[in-house]
Amino acid sequence: MVKVRVPATSANLGPGYDTMGMAFNLYNYVTMEESGTDLSILVQGEGKGDVPLNDDNIVFQAACQVFQEVDYHPKGLKILLENNIPVARGLGSSASIIVGGLMAANIISGEKLDREHLLQLAIKMEGHPDNVAPAFLGGVVVTAGMNEQLKYMKIEPPLGLNAVAAIPDFPLATKTAREAVPKDVSLSDAVFNIGHASLLVAALMKSDFNLLGKVMEDKIHQKYRAPLIPGMEKVFAAAKKAGAISVTLSGAGPTLIAFTLGKEKQIAQAMKDGFAHFNINCRTIYLVPERDGAVVMLK
Numbered sequence: 001m002v003k004v005r006v007p008a009t010s011a012n013l014g015p016g017y018d019t020m021g022m023a024f025n026l027y028n029y030v031t032m033e034e035s036g037t038d039l040s041i042l043v044q045g046e047g048k049g050d051v052p053l054n055d056d057n058i059v060f061q062a063a064c065q066v067f068q069e070v071d072y073h074p075k076g077l078k079i080l081l082e083n084n085i086p087v088a089r090g091l092g093s094s095a096s097i098i099v100g101g102l103m104a105a106n107i108i109s110g111e112k113l114d115r116e117h118l119l120q121l122a123i124k125m126e127g128h129p130d131n132v133a134p135a136f137l138g139g140v141v142v143t144a145g146m147n148e149q150l151k152y153m154k155i156e157p158p159l160g161l162n163a164v165a166a167i168p169d170f171p172l173a174t175k176t177a178r179e180a181v182p183k184d185v186s187l188s189d190a191v192f193n194i195g196h197a198s199l200l201v202a203a204l205m206k207s208d209f210n211l212l213g214k215v216m217e218d219k220i221h222q223k224y225r226a227p228l229i230p231g232m233e234k235v236f237a238a239a240k241k242a243g244a245i246s247v248t249l250s251g252a253g254p255t256l257i258a259f260t261l262g263k264e265k266q267i268a269q270a271m272k273d274g275f276a277h278f279n280i281n282c283r284t285i286y287l288v289p290e291r292d293g294a295v296v297m298l299k
Contacts, residue, residue, distance in 0.1 A: 011092065014222075017220055023138045023140075028046075038076050040076075057079070059098075066113060066118075079101075091255055098122050099132055131251065155201065161260075162264065162288050169280065177253055237274075243263035244267050
């Protein structure tokens with residue numbers, strides 16, 4: 001029996017569209033073992049009743065990717081998913097279970113694939129690296145390229161930097177959110193994001209919170225997704241007024257994430273009140289950066 005813990009992630013961090021992500025201390029757990037001759041899947045927590053329990057299950061599909069790579073043929077599999085990461089809310093739920101499925105299957109089949117190989121498989125399944133890379137590695141991960149051309153660097157999050165996630169009570173499919181973003185952007189908007197993303201990396205590496213509060217701005221995806229999340233700009237403003245150093249859309253949304261150095265209770269309430277003004281209920285979660293990424297709990 002193998003059990004893997006994988007963290008939630010917030011992708012983009014404002015200007016780093018499809019290239020940056022940070023891991024946080026909210027986890028999904030994947031337990032897998034060879035058992036019997038059939039596939040058995042049990043889901044607890046988030047997504048129960050919605051997650052497929054057959055061979056359409058993404059954890060099973062991730063496991064099959066590994067088994068195919070190493071020519072391993074289990075007779076039967078028993079999978080338990082203990083999900084704490086909200087589904088379709090922009091916190092990397094799919095990335096977490098892909099990573100968990102790959103890691104668990106790799107151990108079951110003899111640990112023949114190294115982490116780099118597993119990361120490439122995860123990116124191929126997810127379609128972009130900004131969630132799966134920090135889910136695997138922890139911390140903040142900056143990426144460029146795809147598949148065999150992927151280049152990345154892990155950055156340790158600055159000590160003292162925390163976050164409040166405001167999670168609206170409606171889902172937003174990643175496909176829908178991605179379709180809202182134009183395929184072409186203006187040169188001025190591209191230059192804006194390149195500059196801000198570059199300074200964001202510098203701010204994180206130098207623990208420069210003053211700079212960090214100024215550079216998590218974006219012009220190529222958030223404004224196009226705003227109509228899908230009523231009140232987004234108002235909640236941004238309310239969180240900053242309450243003391244957040246910066247606020248961004250978490251991944252494809254609809255979760256909004258405020259980066260904090262304190263005053264988390266006040267910031268959480270301000271974000272709740274901001275959404276309530278638009279008749280949207282939300283829950284808030286206090287988050288701390290996860291530095292280690294995916295961890296094998298049992299094998």
